[in-house]
Each structure stands twice: as structure tokens, then as C-alpha cells.
Amino acid sequence: MQTLLKRMALALAPIAALAGIQPASAQVEVDVVGGISAPMPIAVPAMPTSSPVNTAAGNTVELGKQLSQVITNDLKNSGLFRPLGPDLLRPVSFDQVTAPAFSYWNTTGAQSLVQGYVRANGDGTLTVGCYLYDVFAQNELTRQGFVVQPADWRRAAHKCADTVYTRLTGEGPYFDSRIVYISETGPKGRRIKRLAIMDQDGANHRFLTNGQSIVLTPRFTPNQQTIVYMSYENERPSIYAYDLNTGRSRRLVSSEHLAFAPHVSPDNRWVVFTMSTGGNADLYRVSMSGGTPQRLTSAPGIDTGGSFSPDGSQIVFESDRSGTQQIYVMNADGSNQHRISFGGGRYATPVWSPRGDLIAFTKITGNFRIGVMSPSGGGEKILTEGWGDEGPSWSPNGRVITFFRNARGAGNAEIWSVDLTGVNERHIPTPLGGSDPNWGPLRP
Amino acid sequence: MANMTAKLVIAAALVATAGCAKKRPEVLPPAPEQATPTPTQPDYGNQNTVQPGSAQDFRQSVIGDTVHFGLDAYDIDSEARQILDSQAQWLMKYPNTRITIEGHTDERGTREYNLALGDRRATAAANYLIARGISASRINTISYGKERPVAMGSDEQAWAQNRRAVTVVIE
Numbered sequence A: 001m002q003t004l005l006k007r008m009a010l011a012l013a014p015i016a017a018l019a020g021i022q023p024a025s026a027q028v029e030v031d032v033v034g035g036i037s038a039p040m041p042i043a044v045p046a047m048p049t050s051s052p053v054n055t056a057a058g059n060t061v062e063l064g065k066q067l068s069q070v071i072t073n074d075l076k077n078s079g080l081f082r083p084l085g086p087d088l089l090r091p092v093s094f095d096q097v098t099a100p101a102f103s104y105w106n107t108t109g110a111q112s113l114v115q116g117y118v119r120a121n122g123d124g125t126l127t128v129g130c131y132l133y134d135v136f137a138q139n140e141l142t143r144q145g146f147v148v149q150p151a152d153w154r155r156a157a158h159k160c161a162d163t164v165y166t167r168l169t170g171e172g173p174y175f176d177s178r179i180v181y182i183s184e185t186g187p188k189g190r191r192i193k194r195l196a197i198m199d200q201d202g203a204n205h206r207f208l209t210n211g212q213s214i215v216l217t218p219r220f221t222p223n224q225q226t227i228v229y230m231s232y233e234n235e236r237p238s239i240y241a242y243d244l245n246t247g248r249s250r251r252l253v254s255s256e257h258l259a260f261a262p263h264v265s266p267d268n269r270w271v272v273f274t275m276s277t278g279g280n281a282d283l284y285r286v287s288m289s290g291g292t293p294q295r296l297t298s299a300p301g302i303d304t305g306g307s308f309s310p311d312g313s314q315i316v317f318e319s320d321r322s323g324t325q326q327i328y329v330m331n332a333d334g335s336n337q338h339r340i341s342f343g344g345g346r347y348a349t350p351v352w353s354p355r356g357d358l359i360a361f362t363k364i365t366g367n368f369r370i371g372v373m374s375p376s377g378g379g380e381k382i383l384t385e386g387w388g389d390e391g392p393s394w395s396p397n398g399r400v401i402t403f404f405r406n407a408r409g410a411g412n413a414e415i416w417s418v419d420l421t422g423v424n425e426r427h428i429p430t431p432l433g434g435s436d437p438n439w440g441p442l443r444p
Numbered sequence B: 001m002a003n004m005t006a007k008l009v010i011a012a013a014l015v016a017t018a019g020c021a022k023k024r025p026e027v028l029p030p031a032p033e034q035a036t037p038t039p040t041q042p043d044y045g046n047q048n049t050v051q052p053g054s055a056q057d058f059r060q061s062v063i064g065d066t067v068h069f070g071l072d073a074y075d076i077d078s079e080a081r082q083i084l085d086s087q088a089q090w091l092m093k094y095p096n097t098r099i100t101i102e103g104h105t106d107e108r109g110t111r112e113y114n115l116a117l118g119d120r121r122a123t124a125a126a127n128y129l130i131a132r133g134i135s136a137s138r139i140n141t142i143s144y145g146k147e148r149p150v151a152m153g154s155d156e157q158a159w160a161q162n163r164r165a166v167t168v169v170i171e
Helices: A060-077 A102-107 A150-169 B004-020 B055-061 B078-093 B111-131 B156-162
Strands: A013-019 A040-043 A081-084 A112-120 A126-134 A139-148 A177-185 A192-199 A215-220 A226-231 A238-243 A249-251 A258-264 A270-277 A280-287 A290-295 A303-308 A314-319 A326-331 A346-352 A359-365 A367-373 A389-394 A400-405 A414-419 A426-428 A433-442 B066-068 B098-104 B139-145 B164-170
Touching: A040 A150, A060 A081, A060 A112, A060 A126, A060 A150, A112 A150, A126 A150, A139 A150, A177 A215, A192 A215, A192 A226, A215 A258, A215 B111, A226 A258, A238 A258, A258 B111, A270 A303, A270 B111, A280 A303, A303 B111, A314 A346, A326 A346, A346 A389, A346 B111, A359 A389, A367 A389, A367 A400, A389 A433, A400 A433, B055 B078, B055 B164, B066 B078, B078 B111, B098 B111, B111 B139, B111 B164
Parallel strands: A040 A081, A040 A112, A215 A433, A258 A303, A303 A346, A414 A433, B098 B139
Antiparallel strands: A013 A139, A112 A126, A126 A139, A177 A192, A177 A433, A215 A226, A226 A238, A238 A249, A258 A270, A270 A280, A280 A290, A303 A314, A314 A326, A346 A359, A359 A367, A389 A400, A400 A414, A414 A426, B066 B164, B098 B164
């Protein structure tokens, strides 16, 4: 039942990186305060192949179309583009990949053009070429090539979409990344919960645990070798580490006390977590290799939800020491604890943006909504208007936030995402219900 | 460590029935101790006999196996005290029994906070029993946060039912 991840040798290497030096006449206007002015029209025709070959991922003719479709979906899902995909566009010949028919592309209304090719290599690998053109200026903006194992063909498409997105928006890449989350099924009172992992677009979905024990709150280590999570294995709820290479789990905190809410430090060495002793929950940290936890907070009340700043020097967490749940920041050694949230209502589940400039949280004012504020507590902005939106997690580039949306009554929770500007709210499809999404880093 | 399978079965039975838990009069007198030697096989012909000191005996003997809490609260109120007093009496009578107290919350809190809140509630109930003379070594606590509601609705009535601590005899 349990599929073990056989990790292929990392076979995704750029073979060419000739960044376009041209001035950017095609550039998406990204306004972080007010929103996206207008999605950029961009053409993504099917990628031709040098010669049709059957591969482990299908015939290269069909694969070229699928690659373009994945790129189209990525760009569309970002909310910053209005792509014309392979279904709407005439095919491109292999020769045209490096010599686009600009006069035709001008008639489509597209400002930019993504072309490419797919080739089956003699050693069983695939080469995917990715070219970005400015249709108005009629010049090349950038090109990249990727050699992948057939099973990783979607990653080549995500890398190509990242190349396009980065060149045209100035934002960092995020499409070649994964989400780990909790799959949920069954009646609300006895819900079966399984650790599951998928690409950020929902593809390549796999269950990692069998559902015998309740599992909660999975989080990637930054090196993506391990997922730390909470499990009720043997009815002794504590923190475990799932090794993505071996498919095995080990208990990370051996204490008899309730341990939960793990987050890993940027250097992969520490896990900050919560342990409750005598009804008093405090933050601790433990080495990724286990050992004796060190206590970081000791205030009476519930301190939980600790998450590191991107440089590892600070931890943001929530505490009800003032009487209600509020957000606090402290140094990674527990010193200099100070409150940063002072708006109305309660604040929970703070997570630091990978860019370092914002903290996302769940705000409780009757309804649960997702919001952001600066690490000093200013500039609070609420991004969603749900009834039960909870548990934000940042995309690798700090531009998109995934969260889960609880259903009223007995319905299933779902995974959603929203742009940092509060627009482009999107349901991320999962086979069953989903909660506790954690967006992993960009894949190497 | 203890018989996990049995514990899980009991927990499942509780979840199935806890919604209709009502106050029962105390059963008296208790059946004589060690009345029958343990049969080598289950005695299916004698299903109405409640084994003294069993989980079933506990549920039939105490006012209730569940105490309830206010919103975001974990204090033991007067109604909860009566229930826990009856549990303490039964536990005094059967000093070899062990219990697990499960702490639960409603769904109107975030997941991790609710795990801590459920632990507060289980601990509060455990501390009350300890103050009534029950040895701490006989009491195990576990928090389920908002993961195991007994009332499925999203309204005040359901939330009030779900803010609870449930005492389960370990068999």
C-alpha cells in the first residue's frame, strides 16, 4: 500500500542558461499593495519534437503538448498571466522554435511567447528546451534547457514556467515545488487522516501513511529530505520525522508529554515545537537527530505555533499569556520575547515569509481568516473572507499563501491558495479532503 | 503499554455512544468481588453480567463519564465536580483500575492551540481526581484537540457538547 519514494538521481540540470539581455518591454505590472493590474496575455503553443519517439512518459509528440499544458496552467494559476494554451494555438515546427513567426503571434494578442521542444535522448533521458520571446519587440528574452528522467517530465515544465514567470515578473520562482498536507476522509467524528504529498499543482499525489493513526501538521525540512509531523501512534501523541528517501518514520521527541506543532530551522538542524506539561504548553527546541529538548519559553499559558525567521535568528509564535492568543517574536534562544499583534480579535499560527518581510497568520474574530503583518506588527492586511480559513504556509518565493478552509458542519476541509495581494483565491484539488498544507521549498 | 487494542475498542464505543450519555442513578449494591473465576472463554450465554471494576461497570456506576467546559475554559464547575466525585468513588472502590482522561475542544480554535487546550482540560479533570485521593499513577491523559467531536454540527449546541473531558477505564 505504502509507496516508497525511490529517489532518482537528481537529473534536472539546466543545460543552457543564456539570459536575455534585452530591456524588458514585456513586463507584468506587479503591485503588492493594490493587486494585479491586468494579467499579461502570453502564448504557449505545443512544443514540437525533433523526432517522434516512444518514451516511458509517452510519445514525444504528445509529451510536447502536455508540457505546454502544464506551463499554461502554472502561469494561469499565478493570476499574473492570461495564457493561450496549446489547445488554442496552431502548432509550431521544430525549426520555428528558435525563429518564431512573430507576425502570426502579433495577431493573437499575446505580448509574450513561450516556445520549446522535447527530445528523447539515447540514454533514456529527455531534453526540454524552453524559450521566451517578446512578441512586440520581436526578440528573445531568455532560454533554458533541462535534461530529465521521463518520470520527471512535469518538473521540466514547471522549471520552464518558473523561468518565464521570473523573467517577466521579477519575482522568485515557485512552480517546481511540492505541498505536504493531511488527507482527510470519513465522518467528522472519526476522520481518517493520512500524510500525503503532491506537486504544487496537485499532480503526482501520493499517500505517505496508511491512516491507522491520526497525523497532523506536517512540515518540510528546508532540505526536503524529511517531513516532521505529529502522530498519535500508539496513542502517545508526539512528533515524528518521515524520511522521504526511505519512507520510514522515527519518533523525534521521546518525552511522555504531549508534543506537537513542529517547525524546522532554516539550517535543518533544529525543530521548534510545543510540549505541554501539567496543562502548560511551552516552546522547546530539539535537534533533528533527537536528544533532550531545550526549553525556550516558560510563561504560564499556551505558547505554541513556533516558526523560524528565514535567517534562523528569530522565532515567531503565538501565546495566550495576555489572556487571548496573540503573536510574539523572540530570539531563537528564547530571549527578548515581545508581542507584535495588537489588533482586535485573536491571532494564531504565525509563519514567517521566506522573504522575511511578512508574517502570515490565522485571525479569529468569529470567523477564521488569513492575514499578513510585518515582523514588527505593522501593516496588518486580511487576505481571505472565509468562515474557517486556517493554517497559512508560504510559497517558496513568498508571493502565494496556501491554507485550508474548514467546512461548516460535517463537510470536508479543502486546500486553497491566495495571492499575497488578497486576489486569486484558488482551490487546490486533492483526491479526498485536505488540511494542514505546508508548501515546501523550490526543488533543487 | 497496556492493552492498546482493548483501549481503542473502548474509545471507539465511547465515541459512538457519548452523545447520548445521560445521568444514571448509582447502581447498588455492587456485585460481590471475585464472584466467578475468569472463564477461559467468553461466556456468551451470560451477557447481562457486568464485570465489577470493568469499563462497563464504570459507565453504569458513575453519574457520567464526561465533564463539559465553557468556551476556551478549563475550570471544573459544580456539575463537573459532582460527576468527577462519582468517578472518584468508583476508582476508590476498585484501586487496581487505571483510566485515561481524553481532553477535547470545539472547532472554534486553531488546531495546535486546541491540542494544548484539550490537554489543559484533561489535566484539570485529572488534578481534581488526584485531589480526591486517586493516585496520579493510575491516570493517563491524552488531548485530541478538535479532532474527535461527538456533535457534528457547527453551532453553539454542538460546540458545547464537544468541549469535554471523557474518562475511560483501561481494560
